[in-house]
Amino acid sequence: xxxxxxxxxxxxxxxxxxxxxxxxxxxxxxxxxxxxxxxxxxxxxxxxxxxxxxxxxxxxxxxxxxxxxxxxxxxxxxxxxxxxxxxxxxxxxx
Amino acid sequence: xxxxxxxxxxxxxxxxxxxxxxxxxxxxxxxxxxxxxxxxxxxxxxxxxxxxxxxxxxxxxxxxxxxxxxxxxxxxxxxxxxxxxxxxxxxxxxxxxxxxxxxxxxxxxxxxxxxxxxxxxxxxxxxxxxxxxxxxxxxxxxxxxxxxxxxxxxxxxxxxxxxxxxxxxxxxxxxxxxxxxxxxxxxxxxxxxxxxxxxxxxxxxxxxxxxxxxxxxxxxxxxxxxxxxxxxxxxxxxxxxxxxxxxxxxxxxxxxxxxxxxxxxxxxxxxxxxxxxxxxxxxxxxxxxxxxxxxxxxxxxxxxxxxxxxxxxxxxxxxxxxxxxxxxxxxxxxxxxxxxxxxxxxxxxxxxxxxxxxxxxxxxxxxxxxxxxxxxxxxxxxxxxxxxxxxxxxxxxxxxxxxxxxxxxxxxxxxxxxxxxxxxxxxxxxxxxxxxxxxxxxxxxxxxxxxxxxxxxxxxxxxxxxxxxxxxxxxxxxxxxxxxxxxxxxxxxxxxxxxxxxxxxxxxxxxxxxxxxxxxxxxxxxxxxxxxxxxxxxxxxxxxxxxxxxxxxxxxxxxxxxxxxxxxxxxxxxxxxxxxxxxxxxxxxxxxxxxxx
Numbered sequence: 001x002x003x004x005x006x007x008x009x010x011x012x013x014x015x016x017x018x019x020x021x022x023x024x025x026x027x028x029x030x031x032x033x034x035x036x037x038x039x040x041x042x043x044x045x046x047x048x049x050x051x052x053x054x055x056x057x058x059x060x061x062x063x064x065x066x067x068x069x070x071x072x073x074x075x076x077x078x079x080x081x082x083x084x085x086x087x088x089x090x091x092x093x094x
Numbered sequence: 095x096x097x098x099x100x101x102x103x104x105x106x107x108x109x110x111x112x113x114x115x116x117x118x119x120x121x122x123x124x125x126x127x128x129x130x131x132x133x134x135x136x137x138x139x140x141x142x143x144x145x146x147x148x149x150x151x152x153x154x155x156x157x158x159x160x161x162x163x164x165x166x167x168x169x170x171x172x173x174x175x176x177x178x179x180x181x182x183x184x185x186x187x188x189x190x191x192x193x194x195x196x197x198x199x200x201x202x203x204x205x206x207x208x209x210x211x212x213x214x215x216x217x218x219x220x221x222x223x224x225x226x227x228x229x230x231x232x233x234x235x236x237x238x239x240x241x242x243x244x245x246x247x248x249x250x251x252x253x254x255x256x257x258x259x260x261x262x263x264x265x266x267x268x269x270x271x272x273x274x275x276x277x278x279x280x281x282x283x284x285x286x287x288x289x290x291x292x293x294x295x296x297x298x299x300x301x302x303x304x305x306x307x308x309x310x311x312x313x314x315x316x317x318x319x320x321x322x323x324x325x326x327x328x329x330x331x332x333x334x335x336x337x338x339x340x341x342x343x344x345x346x347x348x349x350x351x352x353x354x355x356x357x358x359x360x361x362x363x364x365x366x367x368x369x370x371x372x373x374x375x376x377x378x379x380x381x382x383x384x385x386x387x388x389x390x391x392x393x394x395x396x397x398x399x400x401x402x403x404x405x406x407x408x409x410x411x412x413x414x415x416x417x418x419x420x421x422x423x424x425x426x427x428x429x430x431x432x433x434x435x436x437x438x439x440x441x442x443x444x445x446x447x448x449x450x451x452x453x454x455x456x457x458x459x460x461x462x463x464x465x466x467x468x469x470x471x472x473x474x475x476x477x478x479x480x481x482x483x484x485x486x487x488x489x490x491x492x493x494x495x496x497x498x499x500x501x502x503x504x505x506x507x508x509x510x511x512x513x514x515x516x517x518x519x520x521x522x523x524x525x526x527x528x529x530x531x532x533x534x535x536x537x538x539x540x541x542x543x544x545x546x547x548x549x550x551x552x553x554x555x556x557x558x559x560x561x562x563x564x565x566x567x568x569x570x571x572x573x574x575x576x577x578x579x580x581x582x583x584x585x586x587x588x589x590x591x592x593x594x595x596x597x598x599x600x601x602x603x604x605x606x607x608x609x610x611x612x613x614x615x616x617x618x619x620x621x622x623x624x625x626x627x628x629x630x631x632x633x634x635x636x637x638x639x640x641x642x643x644x645x646x647x648x649x650x651x652x653x654x655x656x657x658x659x660x661x662x663x664x665x666x667x668x669x670x671x672x673x674x675x676x677x678x679x680x681x682x683x684x685x686x687x688x689x690x691x
Binding site for chain 2: 005011012015024031034036046047049050056057060062064065067068069071075083
């Protein structure tokens with residue numbers, strides 16, 4: 001296998017690892033905190049909010065936004081690490 | 095100035111703006127028409143996606159739905175935002191790298207088959223048409239309520255405006271008008287919300303306000319107060335909800351996956367320059383959507399509390415003016431069941447038949463001056479009918495806000511409905527001109543010819559959508575919410591497997607898409623439309639207690655299983671296709687490998 005293919009493979013593997021972690025969080029805040037464990041979390045209060053209710057109608061949405069921006073950051077770093085951040089056009093005109 | 099004058103001014107100004115943008119951004123190539131030339135900045139694309147996404151339903155109805163559903167409203171809040179995480183992480187960057195014009199383009203190339211492409215075109219048209227008819231109706235309703243024109247005239251005006259910028263500008267025109275529409279709609283949604291939050295809790299941020307204490311100095315939290323009021327009137331506590339956990343789970347999943355599978359959302363990510371921009375613009379889109387989606391549940395709580403407090407156990411003649419104004423538009427109704435002259439609000443439907451909406455007896459007035467309703471439901475003690483849309487539409491009046499704020503809500507509602515309709519119409523026209531004509535019927539067509547075909551199909555699509563807006567078939571309203579189930583059951587598995595599973599072949603994908611969408615359609619026809627039986631089967635016959643809205647999640651799982659099983663019984667895809675998959679997984683083909691230096 002060529003060096004190029006190995007690099008693509010390693011890049012993909014790291015990407016999948018990030019996806020697994022981020023999607024686990026995605027699942028836990030929405031389906032976990034907002035739905036399955038809602039009644040349990042509702043015992044805890046955050047000001048006027050019951051925590052389960054807050055996750056279902058507010059918290060999970062905030063976490064979703066943060067997750068995407070974390071992913072953007074992680075991937076920009078990963079692209080750089082593997083040299084995929086350079087524009088194709090720039091390279092071909094070299 | 096009166097509300098009417100303000101409305102004409104604001105709606106007129108925003109429409110002039112949209113048309114101006116359309117003229118400025120005229121499309122001159124098919125690339126312009128389908129994907130806005132592929133050079134939209136991530137922020138602009140995020141704004142356009144947000145406006146495209148937030149329809150008349152998000153703007154006008156969602157807060158009201160939540161106000162009456164309490165906790166259960168979370169299925170929409172999480173469902174319609176969480177899908178963007180899936181989009182950003184699993185779909186958008188790879189589809190951008192693939193770099194074609196439409197979703198059927200991807201399905202057709204990845205699964206090297208015309209059958210796969212045709213199935214995808216069929217699914218895209220089915221999903222988009224069910225969705226767009228509701229939008230055109232929404233345009234008509236907003237016009238009729240605020241400008242006092244007939245609903246059908248409203249639909250016609252909406253058609254002409256959309257026609258103008260969708261046909262002229264294609265995706266390019268739509269994108270830049272959507273940027274303007276986002277600004278209009280978010281401003282229109284936030285201004286009343288902030289005013290009301292200050293009035294009720296003293297907190298200017300609605301997201302925090304509804305978890306704050308009420309301003310009467312008692313130190314009671316607003317949510318506790320609403321929970322108390324709700325149980326007092328015989329409802330479930332507001333923060334508890336009444337749907338089963340499994341159904342809430344299924345509906346949320348179906349909406350999330352459906353969001354990620356909707357063609358008019360996916361196609362937006364073809365318009366940015368680079369893979370990196372696709373990820374970033376998904377982030378901006380969700381951030382901008384989240385502003386409205388985190389405010390809506392706050393508006394729901396404010397409006398519900400306000401409504402109960404200002405109406406329940408009050409004498410009809412002492413009710414505030416807005417009550418009578420909206421009674422005139424038939425969105426509120428009152429029947430004095432116990433003849434005490436006071437409004438009693440309780441659990442259960444106040445009226446029966448006619449989809450639980452009141453039938454007014456012309457202009458006839460009762461003893462207290464209320465409008466007479468003929469379909470009284472005597473089985474409940476509830477005397478009040480409230481249309482859920484009122485929670486947003488009447489909010490500025492309930493809170494005594496200035497006239498220009500009321501007019502702003504009208505402009506915002508129109509922006510939301512028009513932007514979504516335009517996005518959907520573009521998907522429909524490109525499915526016809528690009529996927530059907532260029533790729534299947536007449537591949538020899540010239541670029542110029544294809545552009546003409548795209549414009550003609552856009553005109554045709556607007557006319558069909560307008561027709562359904564004026565003559566809504568009974569099932570449209572019932573089916574709009576299910577467009578998500580259809581998208582979840584068809585596209586999502588095929589696209590995700592196409593990217594993440596190299597071994598996935600055409601037999602598996604086609605079988606999965608067909609069986610997925612057919613099972614969703616059958617469940618929908620049986621349990622939502624009731625066409626298989628004489629009467630609609632009751633909810634206790636639902637499989638595992640899952641509602642038709644949530645069945646998209648089950649159909650999606652069926653699709654995944656069928657795809658994988660069939661795929662392993664048939665031969666792997668050819669080498670070129672596996673190369674495509676490897677290629678879309680990396681953001682570009684360059685790199686600082688040894689050979690490049």
